[in-house]
Amino acid sequence: MPKIALTDLRSTILQAVDSAAADFEKWTRNFWVTDYGAEGLIQTRIAERLYSLQENGANQKFAVGIEISISEAANRTLQRADNQKLETAAISGRSRPDICIWDQSGRVPYIVEVKRKWDTETAAQDIRRCGDFVRIFGGNHRIGAKAAFFAVVLHRGLRAGAEYFEPDDKEVQASLVDKARNALARQGHQPLKVSAFVSEARNFNFRPTWPADPASAMNHHQWLWRGAVIEVRRN
Secondary structure, three states: OOOOOHHHHHHHHHHHHHHHHHHHHHHHOOOOHHHOOOHHHHHHHHHHHHHHHOOOOOOOOOEEEEOOOHHHHHOOOOOHHHHHHHOOOOOOOOOOOOEEEEOOOOOOOEEEEEEOOOOHHHHHHHHHHHHHHHHHHEOOOOOOEOEEEEEEEEEEOOOOOHHHOOOOHHHHHHHHHHHHHHHHOOOOOOOEEEEEEEOOOEEOOOOOOOOOOHHHHHHHHHOEEEEEEEEEEEO
């Protein structure tokens, strides 16, 4: 039986982002996941879906945790050489990624950082954490980092966000890759492989029989949202 592949992980993460955002919109009736503190819902949905991957006949077993530190998941103390590298990094052994995946041998191959919307500064910080995770803990390191994912909900409102939907998906994905590379650009570090994936654009499902502010009632037909995943790994 095949092991779980990177394509399985990123497609599962993307589907989970869409599922969580759609459910939030349905449950709240006229509210967006991007406007409210619903990252916990997205985290939980991703963790749940990732854990379920191993139930589909794959022979790869792993554990999934929310906000568990890398050193805790690996069940080991980091070495002095690691701590020296981490002094200037965006991540540390005590960092608690939104989602951490580990196996029985103490390897932590994957982490996921989650944001309910794209904010340039906080998105860049999470992407840098992803980059430092694979740079410092990848390769021959005993942590065994293979890839890190940044999952986010993109949306278009009245005044911003059109670039996440135009002119086509390939251009949007290329733009997200450029944003991620800019966040990762650091002199003296080896380049990393960055990929981006977006889901199908969705309209906001406005419910006129439920209370809503006047702006929502007038402009909801111009609003769009979609999930996105940026994958960072070594070349």
